[in-house]
Amino acid sequence: MLRNYLLTAYKVFMRRKLFTAINLACIVLTLVVLMVISALLDTAFWPTGVEGKSDRLLQVYGMRSETFNDKGLPTNTRTGLLGYKTISRYLMPLQSVERVSAITTTSEVSVYQGDRVSRLDMRRVDANYWKIMQFKLLAGRLPIEDDDRLGRMVAVINATSAHKLFPGSAAVGQRISVDGQAFEIIGVVADVIHINAYADIWAPLATFPSSNYRDEYTGTFAALLLARSPADLPRIRADVERVAKTIQPVGDQIFGKTTFWADTKLDVVARALQGRESHVDSGGSRLLMMIAGGMLVFMLLPALNLVNLNMGRIMERSAEIGVRKAFGATSLQLAGQLVVENVLLCLAGGLLGLACAQGVLWWLEASQLIPYLEVHINPTVFGCGMLLAFVFGLLSGAIPAWKMSRLDPVHALKGAA
Numbered sequence: 001m002l003r004n005y006l007l008t009a010y011k012v013f014m015r016r017k018l019f020t021a022i023n024l025a026c027i028v029l030t031l032v033v034l035m036v037i038s039a040l041l042d043t044a045f046w047p048t049g050v051e052g053k054s055d056r057l058l059q060v061y062g063m064r065s066e067t068f069n070d071k072g073l074p075t076n077t078r079t080g081l082l083g084y085k086t087i088s089r090y091l092m093p094l095q096s097v098e099r100v101s102a103i104t105t106t107s108e109v110s111v112y113q114g115d116r117v118s119r120l121d122m123r124r125v126d127a128n129y130w131k132i133m134q135f136k137l138l139a140g141r142l143p144i145e146d147d148d149r150l151g152r153m154v155a156v157i158n159a160t161s162a163h164k165l166f167p168g169s170a171a172v173g174q175r176i177s178v179d180g181q182a183f184e185i186i187g188v189v190a191d192v193i194h195i196n197a198y199a200d201i202w203a204p205l206a207t208f209p210s211s212n213y214r215d216e217y218t219g220t221f222a223a224l225l226l227a228r229s230p231a232d233l234p235r236i237r238a239d240v241e242r243v244a245k246t247i248q249p250v251g252d253q254i255f256g257k258t259t260f261w262a263d264t265k266l267d268v269v270a271r272a273l274q275g276r277e278s279h280v281d282s283g284g285s286r287l288l289m290m291i292a293g294g295m296l297v298f299m300l301l302p303a304l305n306l307v308n309l310n311m312g313r314i315m316e317r318s319a320e321i322g323v324r325k326a327f328g329a330t331s332l333q334l335a336g337q338l339v340v341e342n343v344l345l346c347l348a349g350g351l352l353g354l355a356c357a358q359g360v361l362w363w364l365e366a367s368q369l370i371p372y373l374e375v376h377i378n379p380t381v382f383g384c385g386m387l388l389a390f391v392f393g394l395l396s397g398a399i400p401a402w403k404m405s406r407l408d409p410v411h412a413l414k415g416a417a
Contacts, residue, residue, distance in 0.1 A: 020345070022309070023349075026305060029302070031353030034298065038381050056227040063218065065249075066278070067256035067257075076255065082221045085214065086218070086221075087223045096236050099128050099132055102128075103222055104124045104221055109201070112178075122178065122201040127147070136189060138159055140185070155207075157189075158189055158192070183201075191374075225240070241261065241280070244260045245259075270282045270283045271283065306396035310342060335401035344393075349389060350389025350392075353385065
């Protein structure tokens, strides 16, 4: 029976080529948008490559301190990034973690070369950072513990910055002046865009102009926590929540009750977007539900348009339907045929959409609208795309199929359906 459905569907598609092309264009356009969004979300929240250990990685991006009055109402609140002292004193001693890294957020700096000035994004990191991240080293070496311990003025730059600063010559061994500090370039790594890996220049923590950062409980730092296995993540989350409660007020840096959380990348984004800095639940599941709901609503509009097109196609085939009903075809068989036809058309559109989505992603990478963007349609995104195509086919085919199953064969044969 399926073979007959497929042959019938092929004949129907070829009978009205323009109609089929319009349907395909509608399906492809919808799926391209959805698959590009899916690929970008997959790259952002479940990256591979430089952040390939993301299934074992948690981040602490921010802390909150509050004081309360006698009625339990907050009287003073401060939310911001961590200081190095908080990370070194409370997070680095955690026994449940394999490795802890203290990193700063990126800041724009001026790189001077003679009379030429370049604006680049700089991040300072400790030696553990290079063991957690899996950068692709293109030349030279990566910093080690001794570089930080001895306060060596060394730096690593990415490939684009190397080409920009030293066109036509090797960057390793060159010296640059960054906001008045002289650095020797010891390594060049491949460009990356991921949240924890993004920067143009990386330098050891000891290269700060002042060592005051070591005594600050709040500042410009975030902590990366690498678990020994994904199964350890719940224990690490509990340990981080516990140590946050042990922090005592420190002058005007920390006061009252302190909270911070060990989050995945999805949790970090969800917590910031939904303002849930004081909640254990980051709202990550809710954010995913909202995204899925938005994608479903986006699919409904073209699906309704496709329903109208399918209704017109059914009316043109009323005589055929009447004959088949007169010879014993059941409503269920006829409805199943139309749904199969529509799902097949949508799956074909899904394959075309995948090819077009990959083209759009290549264009996004080449245009540099998002610096250093590198995104691919992996098997997960491919599976999501084909699932979307299948759901799209069911949504747009079910109502016309139900309508067709209720046609009276006599009226259908008279063309009065």
